[in-house]
Amino acid sequence: MPKIAVVIPTYNEAENLPGLCAALFKLPLPGRVEVLVVDDNSPDGTGRVAEELGRSLDGRLKVIHRPGKLGLGTAYVVGFRAVLADGADLVVQMDADFSHDPAYLVPMVELTRDYDVVVGSRWVAGGQVDPRWGLLRRLLSRWGGVYARLILGLRVADPTTGFKVFRGGALARIPLDRVVSNGYAFQVEMAYLCQLAGLRVCEYPIIFNDRSRGRSKMTVGIALEAAWRVLEIKWRNRKAAPLGRLTS
Numbered sequence: 001m002p003k004i005a006v007v008i009p010t011y012n013e014a015e016n017l018p019g020l021c022a023a024l025f026k027l028p029l030p031g032r033v034e035v036l037v038v039d040d041n042s043p044d045g046t047g048r049v050a051e052e053l054g055r056s057l058d059g060r061l062k063v064i065h066r067p068g069k070l071g072l073g074t075a076y077v078v079g080f081r082a083v084l085a086d087g088a089d090l091v092v093q094m095d096a097d098f099s100h101d102p103a104y105l106v107p108m109v110e111l112t113r114d115y116d117v118v119v120g121s122r123w124v125a126g127g128q129v130d131p132r133w134g135l136l137r138r139l140l141s142r143w144g145g146v147y148a149r150l151i152l153g154l155r156v157a158d159p160t161t162g163f164k165v166f167r168g169g170a171l172a173r174i175p176l177d178r179v180v181s182n183g184y185a186f187q188v189e190m191a192y193l194c195q196l197a198g199l200r201v202c203e204y205p206i207i208f209n210d211r212s213r214g215r216s217k218m219t220v221g222i223a224l225e226a227a228w229r230v231l232e233i234k235w236r237n238r239k240a241a242p243l244g245r246l247t248s
Contacts, residue, residue: 047065
């Protein structure tokens with residue numbers, strides 16, 4: 001059976017993690033689902049909760065403990081490298097707070113038969129954000145995607161989404177050592193590198209739900225930092241060696 005590895009960075013997600021893992025392991029997916037939690041020494045004990053879950057799940061959940069809050073981008077890079085080294089056929093990236101409904105993984109995984117990357121998109125027909133979002137948050141999310149597309153020439157409608165499924169071989173084509181964005185710009189940088197590598201990308205419409213427990217980590221400051229990081233991504237990759245194109 002194919003191995004489906006779900007990489008979940010965590011910081012203060014102790015309330016959400018058990019329910020998310022239960023939902024993931026109930027999905028009718030065509031393979032063995034494994035979860036890798038990358039925890040940044042969460043003060044609420046998320047790392048301890050993950051260890052307890054791992055002991056009860058017969059090795060299907062593993063934990064990487066990091067010494068502090070080192071950032072979303074580095075957490076994903078560490079997680080991606082670990083699951084690829086472990087032979088993952090499909091690699092899922094998603095949030096721990098149920099803003100990404102695990103049920104979407106069933107059709108998204110199915111689409112990897114024809115695509116290298118399947119993106120859970122809020123901004124294609126059929127997609128939307130939580131109606132409880134305020135106007136400022138909607139504008140920040142929408143503007144961030146449009147801005148990244150204009151600066152980098154991205155073809156995806158939702159370059160800032162954090163819900164994706166990669167074919168393992170395709171993700172292995174991305175030079176993770178080139179990735180330096182360590183906040184929400186990480187999503188944009190990965191979208192850009194996927195496009196530079198010629199990966200076949202499909203956007204699947206999702207409804208992005210606001211978290212039901214805990215607090216959102218998005219702020220205006222984080223959004224503004226991501227804006228100038230997009231310019232840095234373009235400048236840095238102008239001087240870097242081109243990526244090889246996929247031929248199959």
